[in-house]
Amino acid sequence: xxxxxxxxxxxxxxxxxxxxxxxxxxxxxxxxxxxxxxxxxxxxxxxxxxxxxxxxxxxxxxxxxxxxxxxxxxxxxxxxxxxxxxxxxxxxxxxxxxxxxxxxxxxxxxx
Amino acid sequence: xxxxxxxxxxxxxxxxxxxxxxxxxxxxxxxxxxxxxxxxxxxxxxxxxxxxxxxxxxxxxxxxxxxxxxxxxxxxxxxxxxxxxxxxxxxxxxxxxxxxxxxxxxxxxxxxxx
Numbered sequence: 560x561x562x563x564x565x566x567x568x569x570x571x572x573x574x575x576x577x578x579x580x581x582x583x584x585x586x587x588x589x590x591x592x593x594x595x596x597x598x599x600x601x602x603x604x605x606x607x608x609x610x611x612x613x614x615x616x617x618x619x620x621x622x623x624x625x626x627x628x629x630x631x632x633x634x635x636x637x638x639x640x641x642x643x644x645x646x647x648x649x650x651x652x653x654x655x656x657x658x659x660x661x662x663x664x665x666x667x668x669x670x
Numbered sequence: 671x672x673x674x675x676x677x678x679x680x681x682x683x684x685x686x687x688x689x690x691x692x693x694x695x696x697x698x699x700x701x702x703x704x705x706x707x708x709x710x711x712x713x714x715x716x717x718x719x720x721x722x723x724x725x726x727x728x729x730x731x732x733x734x735x736x737x738x739x740x741x742x743x744x745x746x747x748x749x750x751x752x753x754x755x756x757x758x759x760x761x762x763x764x765x766x767x768x769x770x771x772x773x774x775x776x777x778x779x780x781x782x783x784x
Contacts, residue, residue, distance in 0.1 A: 592771070599679075601758050601774035602713065609769055650712060657703075659772060661712040 563662035565651050571668045572641055579637045580665045584653030591634050592659065593626055594650040602650055608634060641669045672697045672763050676775035684783050689746040691778035693759035700762060702735055702742045703772065708755040713774075716757075751782050 564583040572578050584591050589610050594602035605624065606616045610631035623641075628634040638645055646669045652659040673696040683689050693702065701720040705713040717726055719735035719742060726733045730753075732745045746753055756777040762770035 590769070594774075599776070599779075601674075601676075601760075601776045604771050604773065607771055614765060614769060615771060652713075657718050658715040659703075659713075661714070663712050 563651055563653050563660050565649075565662035565665050567665055568663060569666050569668075571670060574643060574669055575640055577637065577639045578641055578667065579635055580649055580651075580667075582634045582636070582651030582653075582662060584633070584651070585655075585660055586632075588653035588655045588660070589631070590654050591628055592652040592654075593634070593636050594652065596648045596650055596664070597646075605636070605649075638667075641667075643669045645669050672761060672773050674759060674761050674773050674775040676759060676778055678778055679776065680779045680781075682781045682783065683749050685751060686748050689749050689753070689780055691744050691757050691759075691780075693742045693744075693775055695740050695761050697761075698739050700739075700764065702739075703760045703762075704733060704742075704744055705758045705760060705774075706755050707758065707777070711755075713758060746780075749780070749782050751784050754780060754782050756780070 566581045592607040593605040596602045604617050606626050608628040611628050623639045626636045648664045648666050650664045652661045675694045677692050703718045704716040707713045717733050722739050723737045724735040730747045734743045756779045758774050758777040760772040760774045764770045
């Protein structure tokens with residue numbers, strides 16, 4: 560499979576715990592995005608990278624969220640001290656030119 | 671920041687009926703993209719429109735970009751059950767060169783009664 564891969568697909572965690580998600584983009588894609596999506600809403604921008612550089616982070620994102628793309632390939636999104644409001648689908652997308660290719664997402668449930 | 675609005679939020683049609691969703695941006699767009707998300711799936715790119723007044727067709731789907739490049743529409747002729755899903759428009763906010771983030775609308779959920 561040469562598409563965007565996200566792991567895990569599902570994560571259930573207790574409030575207050577830290578979680579980390581991984582995204583493996585399509586190999587030649589230099590741009591990588593993280594979005595969050597809740598039921599009935601469109602994807603909400605979180606952050607994006609060009610190669611290893613994080614170019615923008617949403618102002619709505621609290622300091623509990625951090626993302627890295629250390630070698631310009633895979634990326635990780637960490638949420639510290641999770642809250643119930645963090646429950647959502649976390650989508651990763653990568654692109655080289657016009658089209659953004661999305662992964663299947665990681666569904667986070669905070670209980 | 672840029673806001674992208676879509677109407678209607680939901681649309682239920684009988685198979686064979688037509689469907690249209692509308693997208694409006696708070697700012698002039700350099701281009702607009704459309705994505706489809708099947709239930710339980712992830713967004714999949716459909717098309718990009720770039721020119722003012724542009725119309726593009728993909729089989730039964732017709733996409734239009736407004737003259738002022740602030741609105742767009744997607745029209746599906748004679749819907750089929752395979753058209754079920756949420757249709758999103760997305761506008762880029764450029765950050766220099768070809769770097770941009772996509773701002774998505776809330777989408778229109780289409781359901782089709784067979």
